[in-house]
Amino acid sequence: MTAPPTHDWRIVIIDDSPDDRSEIRRLLLRGSIDRRYIFSDAQTGAAGVDAVLASPEKPDCVVLDFNLPDMDALDVLKTLAGADGLPVCPVVVLTGGTGAEIGRLVLRAGAQDYIAKDGLTPLAFTRIVENAVERLAMARELFGRNAALTLSEKALSEADRRKNDFIATLAHELRNPLAPIASGLHVVRLTTDLAKLPGLVNIMERQLSQITRLIDDLLDISRITSGKVLLRLQRILVDVVIEEAAEAATPLVQSAQQTLNVILPQQPLWLEADPARLVQMIGNLLSNSAKYSENGSNITLSARAEGAEVVIEVTDTGLGIPEHMLGQVFDMFTQINHTLDRSQGGLGIGLALVKQLVEMHGGRIVAASPGSGLGSTFSLRLPMSVAPQNTFIDPLSSDPLLSPSRRILVVDDNVDAATMLAMMLGLSGHMVRAAYSGEEALAVGVEFLPEIVFLDIGLPGMNGYETARQFRASPLLKAAVLIALTGWGGKADRCRSTEAGFDAHLTKPVEFATIDALLRRFKDTGSDCGNVTLVVS
Template sequence: MTPATLHDQRVLVLMPTVRDGERTRAALATAGLECDVCADMADLCRRMTEGAAVALLTEEALTADRAGRMADAILAQPPWSDFPLVVLAREGTENRPEVNRETMNISLVERPIRIRSLLSMVKSALRSRRRQYEVRDHLLQHARQAAILRDQEERLQFALSAGRLGSWTLDLATGQMECSPRCKENFGRPAQEAFSYQDLFDAMHPDDRERVGEAVRRAIDNRTDYDAEYRNIWPDGAVHWVMVRGRATYRPDGTPARMTGVSLDMTDRRRDEDALRDADRKKDDFLALLAHELRNPLAPIRNGLQVIRYADTRAVREQSQNIMERQLGHMVRLIDDLLDISRINRGKMELRLARISLAEAVENAIETARPAIEKAGHELEVSLPAGPVMLDADLTRLAQVFGNLLTNSAKYTPAGGRIRLTAERDGGQVKISVRDTGIGIPPEALPKIFDMFSQVDRSIERSTGGLGIGLALVHGLVEMHGGTATAASEGPGQGSEFTIRLPVAAGLPTDSPQAGRNSPEVAPNRRILVVDDNRDSAESMAMMLQLLGNDVTAAHDGIEAVEKAGEFRPQIILMDVGMPRLNGYDATRRIREHSWGRDVTVIALTGWGQDGDKARSKAAGCDGHLVKPVSLDDLTKLLTELTTSAAKA
């Protein structure tokens, strides 16, 4: 109970004297009425404001109220209040202008009066006041309900706005429809424009009208929710998807009255879902193609092993070895391309920039692509600017870009075709184009030709080999060099043209890294410990190093590696990373803890080749990091670099 209702039932008494007041209070108390005796008119008015049911006072008190306190107190009452005044008047007075005021609820009682009559008058005034309280409570309840409804409406509007939902109501008898501004927006209409149910139906895609109409009828007949997604055509001709949900209400006789619901523009979600489905399909195709491409080299490798086992002549064995090396190189390139794409997409690819000439990058690319071009009998024409064009670029990666484009042209051009590589200065850029007379590119495929998993013709892709990621790699590497890559074709059978634009370096040319340098041979008589839980990998590496004159032993887990290192005291340890019992990182740390292990050269030799993997191996104490399968040239080059660095230190 609030303070304002504590005194709802009390009677305020104002009499000429204190004694009269007390006698009146005592008389009212006999009937169980709560009374407060007031000292004067000001006190009475103050208590009225605090809360009271009735005021019992004399006519003289009202007449003497020159300041109009009572009138002010009455006016200050809330709208529902008509405060009752029981006034004891003098007998025989006919005209009382000060008392009979229209603004006051006054009951006049002439004196003298019996106590019983007085009690009856006061109780009647109390009953009138209680009815006013009922009105007050009803108004308060109504106000609370209105506040709750306003709060719910605000919450609903916020939820609709946050969810980009539009609300609508359809009169099922008249077809009249009311739409919120957001609902109109979902159908491409401005908020101020009228939008009827017929407008909605006319905007619906013709192929969806029958299905949607049936969904509405089924929801009404079965008293279930209406739920549909359909296309609607906006005034500008664009086709949008909209999701609409609703529920019907019914009259007492069971006939449907109206349907109320929400709408949501689903165009972006539909587009995203289509893109995800397309990406998922491309991923599945890519995985199938990857399995195909990885199996292809395995067949000649296995055949070559059988030939070596049974061959009697050195020439046959060497021929088989050459085949196996080519196929192994093909597998390594496939895996390297995948890793490069992953690094580019994650922003982890690092370029080794240097001042190089465009001619040098093109020369290296042609050397890489020449076997494929010559095998297909293509004619290659190269046209470069007369003067040197210098670039600040990574020679290996830029040669990879041009090599991929040339190899791509060789792949998708029928035998005996023509491939033309041209370059020309264009202001502060150089424009390099690779054009062929191949199968061409359909117009619808051009916008996505550089996307990952994007393939124009899967049958040709399978027959020519490759994963369809070469162009994605080209695009990524060119952008990392600050350039652009574009594709053009007049259509199937009309050939293709790929254009690369790169910024030309300012200043004079400087020496560039030289490609194709021969790696030094492995110095013989080194003690080498090979650690790998894959026994075939460990033993084959050990055999190769032994054939080169080294003293080699092998271990197959981290614990064995630490034990054998203590016994064998190797100069070099080739350490696998992922091993049982103790991984390569922890094994390296344990070896470094010993005095004899501080000067050992430890090289991580693993299938994990991301930047984070290299950082972890370095933190564990490894001097270098090589990714399987490693070539002898790469291994000897790293060993030479480490030996040279140690000697200088």
């Protein structure tokens, strides 16, 4: 049963016969006593097209005679076709006969139905008009779904292309730093000139930092996507963060003979933010500007208050961003230009990472550029915080002096990793022993009585968790500070290490400055400062 009408139906009748037009009105009025109609007549195809298109509100249906003095129904249907190929309103064609060929032609041309004039009944004709309205509505819905599917297919195709580009770029970016590391190790093995070693070590350290940065970006994106990143919010002074980020970016800027100008705010500005993540965001923006700027160009890092927000901006005079790319620069795996001769490369995830991190802080990032070759500006906008009542202590700074000498046990089944960490700790003045399994760690521990133990989790046989439990159960070893050293840094991994008795959790690879800073936290033997969770990023 047809639902009650919600408005009067507007019907345009295009027919050169006055009698036929009158009959059409009579049939519709008798066929639907509940519906009210507003009729418009036209005697020619041109007049009928004008009547349909002139009004901003299209008629509910057009009843169209096939043969007209100036054109036939096929010409009228062609004129009434919209951008989607469908007529702008439902059309029912009346013919002088029931020829199937005419029916196929008008349906192919866009009509919703056709019917012979002879033998029409009020009920049949009314249902034909109502069905025509419903058919066009369904056709438009189907067209919209097909269009959405086409867009989805294009989006999937573009995502697949970006994924393939990303994999190729990842392979390229990892090979680049691995080559000088391999060459440097070969030179170290062959050279007898010890004066060359510091330079070689510096080169290999820079390349290792590049690999670490790539891996960290990948892990951060994965953690954010899966909701595993926890912000450690603190009240921080913007000046401190700006200076830390500028200092970290200086080597990259200097290598391209670029100039970094730092403009600090005139008054103290405070943020409630994760200091390490904020430095990471600014560092990614500086790295992006350096990558897309030519040698000798200028980069400016500044901060200012704007209303209730702190605005941190990175402006460069480099490649710029085409207008059509402004909305895409924060998408995953997007790179503006792969052909810049002095490009530092990258995976195309740095800006996507910045966007996700700043949104986690309740802020936003905006990209602006006058156009290609005219530089760009990236603006981090974060909610301003009030100044704290107590004296601020810089959470990013650390005492440059090494921690006091301690007895330290390093436990790792990777002999090279254990040897290198033990060597670094020994050169820093600590008494160090190494063990390569859980069982060996317990045996060495009883003899050595370490104050601090760096303990790998993935040990063969007795894993790091069980080894930690054995340390805690031993009267001679239970007071040692246990520091997990592992490649797993998820929330569940950190919780499990805490349950096993660890005092801290470090995620490989770890810079020695981070290890030394952690050692200074444990000034006295024992876990007096609770579980210290450090994820190096």
